[in-house]
Amino acid sequence: MNNVILVNLPFIVVALLLAVGFYTIGFKRNLIKVVIGIEILEGAVNLFLIALGYVKGAYAPIYTMAPQDATNNMVLPTPQALTLTSIVIGVAVSALMLAFAVNIYRHYGTLDVTKVRRLKG
């Protein structure tokens, strides 16, 4: 029982983070907090990918200087590569979102999403 929880701990954390992220995006009024919510979602997805790639007792997928018994006992490198790419993209997205937020603050004088509503109808 205890072991089941321990093995699935990363996935439970992923589910929690997804819930927190969606809550933040949906219910917070400050634009910066919404951006933080998207960052939390991104953290959840990245953690999910990393947790998928983990195999207990396996070796890191580095081919030079690998020990003898690492042959046929390496994790796949793909999830790590995916996560790195996703982190880089996430940095670009959050930088752009924060730039928009700064510009919105300059023009509207507020970051409250219920007040940033000139576009409607």
Added chain:
Amino acid sequence: MIEHLPALMIAVPLLGAFIAPLLKKKGSAPAVWAIIITGVTLGMALLLVREVLAQGMMVYVFGADRPTLVLPSGYRVPVRIIFEVDAIGAFMALSATLMSFIGALYSYSHVRNETGLEKYYALLLLLEVGILGMVLTGDLFNLFVFLEIAGIAGSALVGFRNYRGEASEAGIKYLIVSAVASLMVLFSIGLLYGQYGNLNMAYLSTQISFNTVDMIALGILFASFAMKCGSVPTHHWVPDAYTEVPSGINPPLLVATYASLYALFRVSFSLFGKVTMNMSSLGWIMSILGVLTMFIGVTMALVQKDVKRLMSYHAISQTGYMLLGVGVGLAVLNDPAKLAAFGRDAMAGGIFHIINHIIYKSLLLMTAGALFYVTGTRNLNEMGGLARKMPYTTIAFIVGAAAISGIPPFNGFASKFLIYETSYQLSPIFAVFAMVTSVLTLASFVKVFASAFLGPPVKKYEEVREVPRSMVVAMLILAALCILFGLFPNVVLDKLVYPAVDALLKLSSYQTWGGLP
């Protein structure tokens, strides 16, 4: 040379995008550079379409000894990044490059007075890279990466006029929607990778079984791509983004939206082809979403005063026709008799409507941009009597409005008629809604025509003249395409659309390329 085309389609605009900022202090050099690069890409897309239609699916393996070597000796599964171009991918690539070219041509005069143009053209080319990557790739993770590239470039362009607060507001809306949608796409890619250990779509589609995790992944992918293509429950970002973006970017931004629609079709028909074969409910969901989208979009459009916002709501409503057409095909996918009787034609209508809509909606949004260019306002109540001052824009507007309302012999009629006919056979209510939507569309365009082009001339605009030549040329090219596609729909249908439909329908030919078992 020909075999490297899929890679060059990405490489050329990417190179162009990174060189464009270097032309900062050279006057109109970035604009000319963007026109050259998009023109070259358009030429390559034409070559690609010819090649794909003649030879069948093209496969390009990055980093392999030969570009067509999918499985090196000793491998059972494809491990490299692979581009797979079949007829529908080539069709979308042609639309994307054509619209980027038109957009660059139109922008040459339209945004001349803005600052930071080298970044504008760099982002335009990056947007093109994102769209092309999405429609050409055969790899799920690559799809995510290019989705994000298109999302970032698109939202940066939406917020391009950063001296207006509204532009930033629309930009952050678009960016939040696309960031959440693409993160959820990445999550479901993780779900699929965890089970099958591969990211290649063709390989995955042979492996997919009917288990719960697959269904969750399908649901998330379906919802995310529906969100990105502006289907109804999550359509709120479309009018803002299309209104605030400079009119020259509207054509590529429209294609970026329909690249998500393409991804939706690809996921439903190819990636989950085995699953959806037994699940006509997915097709019904898609058709009902389509009907709701078209009806809600057009009713929201009727009450608008802002001319570009009105047309943006029409863009939502026209997306509904595509969803309806392809959804009808998906609903009868497991029934070969019905599929042959009307399903294939319904899908042809939906896919033909994509290119028709891109053409006439870009044309209409460009005429709206031309009105804004000469009058400085987008409010319909402040315009009037512009028809005599701007004859070319008026002609372009009439052609576009007739095409979007489905009046023969313009191109909207050809695809809408296919959709009416075929959706009637699945459920008469769908066809009724589709026709009512067309009538309402015509009504709202009569309103625009009456208030902007007819009526007494407004004193403020006595000095206005026709817009500069490059804008006129871009609009007239699109108007000519509208009429050509309407006069000879059979040529386009036979040469481009039916091969694209068959590429979606023939799952087995998608799965077995390059020696995959």
